Amino acid sequence: MRHSSEPIWWSLFAAGGVVAALVAPVQIALTGIAAALGWADDAFTHARVLALVSHPISRLYLFVLISLPLFHSAHRFRFTLIDLGLKQGRGLVAVLCYGAAVAGTILAALVLIRL
Numbered sequence: 647m648r649h650s651s652e653p654i655w656w657s658l659f660a661a662g663g664v665v666a667a668l669v670a671p672v673q674i675a676l677t678g679i680a681a682a683l684g685w686a687d688d689a690f691t692h693a694r695v696l697a698l699v700s701h702p703i704s705r706l707y708l709f710v711l712i713s714l715p716l717f718h719s720a721h722r723f724r725f726t727l728i729d730l731g732l733k734q735g736r737g738l739v740a741v742l743c744y745g746a747a748v749a750g751t752i753l754a755a756l757v758l759i760r761l
Contacts, residue, residue: 655721655744662718669711705758713751720747 681690688694698704720743727739 655717658714658717658747659721662714662716662721664714665710666715666718670715673711699761705761709754709758712754713747716747716750717744720744 676686677690680686699708724739724743728736732739
């Protein structure tokens with residue numbers, strides 16, 4: 647029986663979909679809407695946000711918030727291209743899509759480590 651890496655990509659796709667559907671909207675509402683409208687001026691001062699991001703659990707949260715939706719979008723983009731008729735370069739499309747997600751994940755890890 648031939649082993650495939652497909653279950654790994656599907657699990658990252660599912661986890662990224664959950665994060666994108668449940669966690670990302672809350673984060674956007676807090677930082678993109680509430681902070682921008684001034685509803686939480688004291689909560690989003692530079693010193694408080696820096697102190698929050700310096701905690702390891704916050705860094706792990708940000709890493710998950712960034713990396714898993716990257717894999718979700720890479721998987722969706724790959725199969726959208728295949729459904730649109732790009733059948734010749736399936737391997738190249740997979741390498742480019744998942745490679746971009748891996749590169750984004752590594753970049754996010756490096757940025758979060760250096761904070």
